[in-house]
Amino acid sequence: MYLGIDLGTSSVKTVLVDDADRIIGSSSVHLTVSRPHPGWSEQDPASWVEGAFGTLDDLARQHSQEMSIVAGIGLSGQMHGATLLDRNDAILRPCMLWNDTRASAECAELERICPSLRSISANAAMPGFTAPKVQWVRRHEPDIFRQIASVLLPKSYVNFALTGDKFEDMSDASGTLWLDVAARDWSDTLLAATGLNRSKVARLVEGSAAAAPLRSDLAARWGMHKPPIVAGGAGDNAASAIGLAAVKPGDAFISLGTSGVIWITTDKLRPNPDSYVHAFCHAVPGSWHQMSVILSAASCLSWWSGVSGIKEASLLAELGEEPWQPSPAIFLPYLSGERTPYNDGTLRGMFANLDPGIDRPAMTRAVLEGVGFALRDCLDAMRADGDQITEASVVGGGSRGRAWIALLAAQLGITLHRVEAGESGAALGAARLARLAVTGAPAASLTGPARLESFAPDTKLSNAMAESRERRPALLPAARTAHG
Numbered sequence: 001m002y003l004g005i006d007l008g009t010s011s012v013k014t015v016l017v018d019d020a021d022r023i024i025g026s027s028s029v030h031l032t033v034s035r036p037h038p039g040w041s042e043q044d045p046a047s048w049v050e051g052a053f054g055t056l057d058d059l060a061r062q063h064s065q066e067m068s069i070v071a072g073i074g075l076s077g078q079m080h081g082a083t084l085l086d087r088n089d090a091i092l093r094p095c096m097l098w099n100d101t102r103a104s105a106e107c108a109e110l111e112r113i114c115p116s117l118r119s120i121s122a123n124a125a126m127p128g129f130t131a132p133k134v135q136w137v138r139r140h141e142p143d144i145f146r147q148i149a150s151v152l153l154p155k156s157y158v159n160f161a162l163t164g165d166k167f168e169d170m171s172d173a174s175g176t177l178w179l180d181v182a183a184r185d186w187s188d189t190l191l192a193a194t195g196l197n198r199s200k201v202a203r204l205v206e207g208s209a210a211a212a213p214l215r216s217d218l219a220a221r222w223g224m225h226k227p228p229i230v231a232g233g234a235g236d237n238a239a240s241a242i243g244l245a246a247v248k249p250g251d252a253f254i255s256l257g258t259s260g261v262i263w264i265t266t267d268k269l270r271p272n273p274d275s276y277v278h279a280f281c282h283a284v285p286g287s288w289h290q291m292s293v294i295l296s297a298a299s300c301l302s303w304w305s306g307v308s309g310i311k312e313a314s315l316l317a318e319l320g321e322e323p324w325q326p327s328p329a330i331f332l333p334y335l336s337g338e339r340t341p342y343n344d345g346t347l348r349g350m351f352a353n354l355d356p357g358i359d360r361p362a363m364t365r366a367v368l369e370g371v372g373f374a375l376r377d378c379l380d381a382m383r384a385d386g387d388q389i390t391e392a393s394v395v396g397g398g399s400r401g402r403a404w405i406a407l408l409a410a411q412l413g414i415t416l417h418r419v420e421a422g423e424s425g426a427a428l429g430a431a432r433l434a435r436l437a438v439t440g441a442p443a444a445s446l447t448g449p450a451r452l453e454s455f456a457p458d459t460k461l462s463n464a465m466a467e468s469r470e471r472r473p474a475l476l477p478a479a480r481t482a483h484g
Contacts, residue, residue, distance in 0.1 A: 001016060001018060001019075001067070001069050001070045001071060002016075002017050002018075002019075002070065002072045002073070002074070002434040002435050002438075003016055003017075003072070003073045003074070003228070003431060004017065004073075004074050004075075004076065004427040004428055004430035004431030004432070004433075004434065005052055005055070005056075005073065005074070005076070005158070006075075006076040006077075006236065006239065006426040006427035006430060007048055007052065007075065007076065007077040007078055007154055007158055008078055008257070008258065008426075009031065009033065009043075009078050009098075010030065010031055010033075010258060011028045011030050011031055011051070012028065012029050012031060012048060012051035012052050012055060013027070013028040013055065013427050014026065014027050014052065014056060014059060014427065015427040015431055016059050016063055016066055016067065016070075016431075017428065017431045018066075019435070021428065021431070021432065021435075023421065023428070024063060024066050025062055025063045025066070026427070027054075027056075027059050027062075028055060029050075029051035029052075029055055031043065031047055031051055032047070034094065039101040039102050039337065039345060040100055040102055041096070041097040041100040041101075042094035042095060042096055042097060042100065043081070043094060043095050044094055044095070045083050045091050045095050045157050048154060048157065049157070052161075052162075053161075056222050057221075057222070059222075060223050067222055067223055067224060068223050068224055068225050069224075069225060070228045071228050071229065071434075071438045072210075072228050072229045072230070072231060072431075072434030072435060072437055072438040073162065073214060073228050073229070073230045073231070073434050074230070074231040074233050074239075074429075074430035074431055074433040074437070075155045075159055075230075075231075075234075075430050076155065076236050076240075076426040076427060076429060076430040077153065077154045077155025077156075077172060077233070077234075077236060078097065078098055078154050078155075078236055079153065079154075079235040079236060079237075080128050080129050080130050080133075080175045080176070081095045081096060081130070081153055081154040082095060082130050082134055082137070082151060083095045083151065083152040083157045084137065084144065084148050084150075084151060085149055085151075086147045086148070086149050087147075087149040089149075089150070092144050092147055092148065093137070093141070093144055095154060095157075096136075098128045098175075098295075099128060099258075099259070099295050099296075099336040099337075100127070100128065100133065101127040101128065101345030101346075102127065102133075102136060103132035103133050103135065103136040104127050104132075104346070106125075106127075106132040106133075106135040106136050106139065107124075107126060107127055107129075107132045107343075108125075110125045110131060110132060110135060110193055110194070111124075111125050113193055114189065114190065114193040116189060117190065118271070118273045119271075120181075120189060121174075121178075121180070121181060121190060122174075122181040122269055122271040122280075123177065123273050123278055124273040124274070124276055124343060125177060126339055127337070127345045128295070128339065129177045130151065130176040130178070131177035131178055131190065131193070132177070134148075134151060134194045135194050138194065145195070148196075148200060149200065150166060150200060150201070150202070151196065151201055152166060152168070152202060153168060153172050153173075153175075155172060155233055155235070156168050156172070156202050159211070159212075159230060159233065162214055162215065162218060162230055163211070163213065163214060163215060163230050164212075164215055165212040166202040166203065167202050167205050167211045167232065168201070168202040168203070168204055168232075169204075169206065169207040169232035169233050169238075169283060170184050170204065170205075170206060170207065170232075170281035170283070171207055171235040171237075171280055171282060171283040172233070172234065172235040172238075173186075173204060173281070174278075174280035175235060175278070177190060178190045178194075178201065179281070181269055181279060181280060181281055181288070184204070185204065186198055186201060186204065205232035206232055206283070206284065206285050207231065207233055207234040207239075207282075207283030207284060208231060208232065208283065208284050208436040208443060209232045209437055210229045210230075210231060210437040210438070211230055211231060211232045211233075211437075212229075212230050213227040213228070213230065214227040214228050214229075214230055215227065228434075228438075231430075231434045231436070231437035232283070232437070233283070233430055233433060234429065234430065234433060235280075236255075236257075237255055237261050237263055237291060238280070238283040238289070238429075239283065239426040239427075239429035239430045239433070240253065240263075240395050240396075240425040240429055241253065241263060241265065241282065241289065241429065242283055242284070242429035242430075242432050242433055243395070243421075243425035243426060243428040243429030243449070244393055244419065244425060244448055245446040245447055246263065246393075246448075247265060247284060247443045247444065247446060248444075249265055249267040250265065250388075251264070251265040252264045252389045252391070252392040252393075253392050253393040253395060254375065254392050254393070254408070255297075255394075255395050255396045255425075256298050256371075256395070256396040256397065256398025256399055257297060257298055257395075257396035257397060257398070258298060258299045259293055259294060259296065259297055260293070260294040260296070260297030260375050260378075261293050261294075262291065262292045262375060262378045262379055262382060262389070262392070263291050264289060264290050264291075264382065264387050264389055265282065265288075266288045266289055267286075267287065268288060269288045270288070270290055272381070272382075275340070275382075276292075276339055276341050276342070276343040276381070277290055277291070277292050277378075277381050278291040278292070278293060278340075279291075283429075283433060284436075284443040287443070290382060290385070290387060292340040292378030292379070292381055292382055293339045293378070294339065294340065294374045294375060294378060295334070295335070295336040295337055295338055295339060296333045296334065296335040296336055296349070296371070297371050297374075297375075297396075298396060298398040299335065300331075300333045300349070300367050300371055301315070301364075301367055301368065301398070303335060303349075304363070304364065304367045308363075310360070315360075315364045316364070316401050316403070318360065318361045318364065319364060319365060319403055321403055324365055324403070324407070325461070325464055326365075326369060326464050326465055326467070326468035327365035327369055327468075328355070328357070328358060328362060329353055329354055329358050329362050329363055329365075329366035330351065330352040330366060330370070330471060330472065331349065331350070331351055331352075331366040331369065331370035332347075332348075332349050332352075332370055332475060332479050333349055333367070333371050333374050334347035334348055334349050334374075334479060335348065335349040340378045341377050341380075341381040344480065347476070347479050348479055348480075349370075350475065350478065350479050351363070351366065352475055353471070368401075368404050368407060369407065369411070369468065371398075372407060372408045372411035372412070373411060373465075373472060375411070376412055376469065379412055379414075389414060390415065391414055391416070391417065392414060392415075392416055392417070393416070393417045393418075393422070393448075393449075394408070394416050394417065394418060394419070394422065395419065395422045395423070395425040395426075396422070396423065399418055399419075399422040399423060400422075400423065402418070402453070405418060405455050406455045407461070407465075408455075409457045409458070410458045410461040410462045410465055411465050411469075412457070413457050413462055414457065415454055415455065415456045415457070416455045417451045417452075417453070417455075418451070418452045418453045418455075419448070419449045419451055419452060420449040420450040420452060421449055422449075
């Protein structure tokens with residue numbers, strides 16, 4: 001038996017799986033995000049541990065026999081968050097999350113003082129990454145900066161609570177701007193640019209490696225016969241890739257979670273920083289990936305649900321099961337700024353082209369279309385670098401909506417697949433990494449989930465969407481100046 005813990009932004013979810021990757025049980029705990037100022041996004045790291053331990057307590061109650069023979073645990077986690085600890089491992093401040101955009105000035109500063117940043121990290125400096133956040137603390141909260149003894153990513157902090165050991169996997173470390181992504185090692189040059197050194201960061205391990213045993217007191221708490229091995233784990237999207245067995249060059253998927261991602265696995269490092277496409281290590285040795293990211297995807301639907309007072313499922317039900325014609329309304333999905341292809345933390349969401357005939361379904365359609373067009377921008381940035389993505393699986397909470405996937409296929413012009421357990425991909429991937437760590441099996445032994453349904457692009461709808469897309473670029477200046 002294996003456990004996969006997915007530390008997301010809105011919840012922590014744990015799955016209990018058997019040796020054949022069948023999900024025996026699952027549990028989740030809701031998490032809250034604090035937004036004390038525009039562009040800020042923070043969480044209390046203690047809530048991650050409380051949530052993760054709560055899911056494990058729940059599984060121990062419901063599946064005591066299976067939990068007693070758990071051999072391995074893997075974690076998937078939201079990336080980039082700066083969890084700052086003092087010399088006593090006490091939390092110094094709330095963790096600035098991946099969608100916190102306050103550190104734009106620090107990005108420019110880091111690229112200026114460290115001209116080799118892009119060549120070493122394989123990425124451009126973006127406000128969501130960890131290093132600019134620490135630089136922001138260095139400038140604005142110097143008393144806290146002087147107390148920093150450790151900087152951990154969110155998943156690593158939970159792993160520390162589970163094992164008492166501080167370790168980080170290559171995929172998550174790639175998003176810090178401190179990793180030499182080609183060498184799969186910390187860069188002294190990049191650490192020094194933010195006033196840090198190797199003593200302040202966790203030791204590096206591969207995601208499929210055995211990193212440390214679970215604390216014996218926690219093993220006893222959850223009724224385990226002996227402490228399971230905890231794997232290196234993975235950043236959330238790398239874990240989803242493992243869940244999908246996207247380990248061969250050219251394997252691609254799209255994640256419709258809080259953020260939106262287009263992923264392609266590569267067998268070598270292929271930097272594309274000028275287009276703000278991420279080039280990171282994969283969670284398994286000798287493998288990398290390219291990834292385009294939008295900061296708001298399914299979260300746009302959640303936001304619209306809260307504003308309209310209608311549950312997400314009901315909003316989607318109003319649209320029916322078949323793809324629709326473009327909405328007369330326009331929605332820009334930049335609720336938290338944007339990464340690919342703009343790297344602009346000042347962008348904000350907006351509705352446009354409203355008239356008295358616009359109803360709620362038209363607004364909902366506009367929200368989903370806006371997310372799709374942002375993902376099309378990502379796909380175009382990747383294609384400009386030579387990536388040929390013709391099909392992809394869809395995972396994340398947004399994968400539940402058949403009509404949304406059909407619409408997205410038309411907007412992207414590629415075939416999309418709904419897959420089994422698409423909403424549990426990251427947690428399942430984390431459990432798979434635990435199994436690889438325990439058994440020593442290679443990543444090539446992984447198999448992908450069953451495809452439930454495939455959506456080829458509808459040519460007529462694609463043409464109609466192309467016309468709708470042309471109206472959007474002219475709105476970008478207003479989206480910037482309104483909240484810049």
